[in-house]
Amino acid sequence: MNSFTRSTTFTVPLPTAAHQLADTFRQQQSHPRKAKQVYLNTLAVYAVNVYLQGLGIETDLAASDSQDSTLVALADVADLRIKHLGQLECRPVLPDSSIVHIPFESWSDRIGYVAVAMHPSLRTGTLLGFVQEITTEDIPVAQLQPLAGLLEYLDTLQQLSLSPTGSNVVKQTQINLRQWWRGISVAGWQSLEALLEDLQQPLGSLTLAYRSAPRGLTQNIAQNTPDAIPALLELLRSQPDRWARLQVIELLGTIAVGQAEVIDTFVELLNTDADEEIRRQVAISLKKIDPDHPQAAVRQAQLLELGLQFRQQQVILIMTLTPEAQDDIGVHLRVYPVNTETLPPALSLGILDEAGNIVLQEQTREADDWIQLKFSGSLNDRFSVHVAWNGTEIVENFVI
DSSP: OOHHHHOSSEEEEOOHHHHHHHHHHHTTOSSHHHHHHHHHHHHHHHHHHHHHHHTTOOBOGGGSGGGOHHHHHHSOOOEEEETTTEEEEEEEEOTTOOEEEOOGGGSSSOSEEEEEEEOTTSSEEEEEEEESOOSSSEEEGGGSBOGGGHHHHHHHHHHHTBOTTSOEEEEOOOEETHHHHTTOOOTTOBOHHHHHHHHTSOOGGGTTTTTTSOTTTTTTSOTTSTTHHHHHHHHHHHOOOHHHHHHHHHHHHHHOTTOHHHHHHHHHHHHHOOOHHHHHHHHHHHHHHSTTOTTOOEEEEEEEEESOTTSOEEEEEEEEEEEOGGGOEEEEEEEEESSSSSOOTTOEEEEEOTTSOEEEEEEOOTTOSOEEEEEEEOTTOEEEEEEEETTEEEEEEEEO
């Protein structure tokens, strides 16, 4: 065992190159306080990267959020990507401080958190220890796990990435869904619209979701004319066809930003319409035209690859969060196929509780074009989403 693995702490020199990199990010910030934080974050990430490379652990500094100028400007991020494992947060600790501050925005999509004490001269950074998970923004240094356990912890994560039976199991760290409400992106998830644009191809039943809408429903409505919104609202009120109404609601979500009459109509539908699918789409479109409305929904999507080599299947997992009574949140999950009209048989979608027990599950049969699950949760409730097919299992962990 070398000095890297047996040390309870480890001090890393911070050379000119580290400070030049930190200064590059610092100069891109307009606020002095933000500039200082970015500088310290960059040095902390540098120190952890040097330490892990010394242990022989493959890192990918360039692919880390902390090296992305846009993400650095938008959020307080200090992550280091570990190849094949995920993102390790590297938080600087100021001289004489006994607290490690881990901002809320970096709580999700992390495999752990390492504290790095900065020398007053900033010529060295000392890795103090780590924690695997957090529930508060401020952690006493005394509560950190010894640095010597970090390698063992990373080894354990590596082992857990494959099941004993050889099936492919991908398990991600916990995602805090409150970040979605705040507009903070989570790695692997994006808006459904952005995902469809990235794929640049038809999605079978997903693009046929409004297939029953009357042909030419919107062809006679020029979206850029003053009459477009009133005409669409009239269609929404008078059209009995469910799929036609869904298409109208989707269109209004793209062209009626800030339009009071449309917002009022959507709120009325949320409070009175008996069709759950209609209400869900209304809440999604409401988010687009009035982002801060308390009844607006958040919808995110993820592309998943299932199956073993030579027999793989891409699917889209969509999660929609809608506000409910007594501050509960409605969670709706749906899986669609990619490049085919139907999902493969025996594909399962499940919800697990904190103990890993299946509490809800659906499985595809022949010719199913989608499957879904829905439930309600409260603030701080934890659950996992489990998708499996042909030897591959994907588990995503969430907290509301």
